[in-house]
Amino acid sequence: MSLATRYLGLQLAHPIVAAASPLTATLDGMRRLEDAGAAAVVMSSLFEEQIRAEDTAYALYTEHGSDSQAEAGSYFPELADYDAGVSGHLETLQRAASALDIPVIASLNGTTSEGWIAYARDLEHAGAAALELNVYSIPGDPTVSGAEVERRCLEIVRAVKSTVGIPVSVKMAPYFSSVPHMAAGLVGAGADGLVLFNRFYSPDIDLATLRVTKALPLSTAAELPLTLVWTALLSRRVGCSLAAGRGVESEQEVVKCLLVGADVVMTASALLRHGPQHVTAMKEGLVRWLAENRFDSVEAIRGLKDASHVADAGAFLRSQYITLLSDYLPGKLV
């Protein structure tokens, strides 16, 4: 049985990839994932504003009170090699890239054009097999149009692609007015793959204290249908690799993602919940499912249930929706 797949031009032993998460922040964590059988790992993101905030805070606290009185010009030793975490991140990536046999994909979350370009170059030089751009922006400004958001996003991809030689994927949000149009635009700008989807910060309100609470709850399989729909709609319609994630909890979700056309599946929450060894269980489950259903390879099921054969996918989905609503009976679970 062949589980082999290709993603971003990389030959992978099987389609289960460990997505960026705290587990992939350290060499030890990435090694554990490789030992558990992950086909590739996406290292945790390098956040440009985090680096800038670190720089600012470092300057604020180390320079506070400097030259304010005659007896002391400063209160901290000068740390020539302090760099707010970039070199540490790069060093971890470098060590992981040389220590691991599986591909190590870098993840970058930038804010400025200079940041995207400079850090993309650094990550490539550190040995990343590919680069995943996490274009995470929450358009809170009502004067910024959707077209402007899309233009900026495409600009970033063009800029990075013109800077690095390694494959580049884009982890996109599901909230564009036309996801397929945006996906096609990203591919046109040079993206070698799309990762469906990233997740937004989900604040909540604690009613006991009336405080806004920070939260990014782990995803569950209940979130997967959104990914399944769009993967199915993009499969064989955009000329790039597709990675599906956000709710991949077990081999069942792995199979579903492959059926709708994903080249690989990305999983993070399930690994955080169950530990790196959960990759082994997912992989064994995939093999079991294929065997039980008499498929001899991952390739054999890829895209079997995608929407490439539906001429007007939009109309089809609307009709499904209408049918569901029409069939609803009070008290009956649908």
Place this chain on the structure above:
Amino acid sequence: MWESDLCIQCGQCAIVCPHSVIRAKYYDESRLDGAPAAFKAAPINARGYPESRFTLQVYVEDCTGCGVCVENCPAHSETDFAVKAINMKDRLQHVEAGRESIRFFETLPWADRTRVNFANVRGVQFLEPLFEFSGACAGCGETPYLKLMSQLFGDRLQIANATGCSSIYGANLPTTPWAANADGRGPAWASSLFEDNAEFGLGYRLAIDSQTAQARALAQTLAGRIGGDLVTAILQAPQVTESDFRVQRQRVAALKAALAGATEPDAVNLLALADFLVRRSVWIVGGDGWAYDIDYGGLDHVLAAGKDVNILVLDTEVYSNTGGQASKATPLGASAKFASAGKTTPRKDLAMMAIAYGNVYVAQIAMGANNEQALVAMREAEAYSGPSMILAYSQCIAHGTDLRHGMKQAARAVASGYWPLFRFDPTMRGRGMNPFRLDSPRPRIPLEEYRYNEVRFKSLTQTHPDAAKRMLEQAQAALEERYRGYEDLAARDGSRFHPHWQDASS
């Protein structure tokens, strides 16, 4: 700005204010006649005083804006939790009204010291600070202890101050933050060298003892002139409570009146020495650079001398005034000058070294973690008739953290077990009890949760990540080992401390 409607009058803002700009008074409501429009008052939050009013006055022009009071305030609006009972506002808009309010506030009397409850933070806010508006950094962690000391012991204080931050902000001459009360009396303060301040303070003690003995002898000699009953009362007076001190001062005033105009040598000498008949409170103050390093030998000598002195170590764990050089109080894994790659050994356990003498009162305190314990320790130290030493956790700009949130950071230092709160009170032996008491619970957060809020620890994770990781593990292990030792000591039965050498007799 004070929100009188939200305030619960707990005193937690005033006790942590580094510059003594938050003051509290209670008074009869009739005194509000003529108060300026902006002057704020609230019914006092205490039963049995329906006519009493409470005012928390902020000295607007002297506030440095550090915000420590706001973060330490436990009261907030029910609808907007960000609005506390004390909040930072744009100063310029409130200066004029603030000046008027302060002028009126200063016409109100300070609370009668004999009626104030010295035993808790709420009570202590009503004591006049005699240390105010110093040139210390905004958010300084040292000055709240000095202010508290000045409130508790007032005009009886005689302070020997080592070189360091406290000698700079304590005497930025020609001004001084050490202030006098309405009677014109205040703490006596002098600074000595870095390397001999402990001995300097011991010198105070010896001189005071000698002059007090002379005064007592002269009073007996002149009893006929002064009055036998008055002399007996003066010489036998208990001098423990504020009421005791007030009555003793009245007696001494009567003694002086009886000797007024005298020309004979004994009477002239007694007039010069009469003030020594009121018990003084000798405090030896300095930072960790002084206590742990530069004058450690002297400090040890003074502890061993057994005299009644109180030592307050304002422990920032680094030489602050000279720019952040490592001292022997600097913790393992902290980056400081002379230890930029992280100090490789734990801080000296000065407290246990002093405890080893057996007859030294020793306390470790942390404002922000437990203000009540800090208050109790300072009072016990002062009341103890032998040597006392207090190690006071003091946040500092050399820690590289947001000092506004420093009280919570101090609480984390304690919660992690890094800075356990304890008191070793030799007098407990007399009651058959263990003199060592741990005042803080077992470590309940990892050391990392405390440390990585500060640049001195965090910077190493960037420059020397492997070393930072190793040092954090070592520091955690060192902390746990030290804590086990404290816990073992605290768990001993009181009988294990008997007989003490001071009690043994042939």
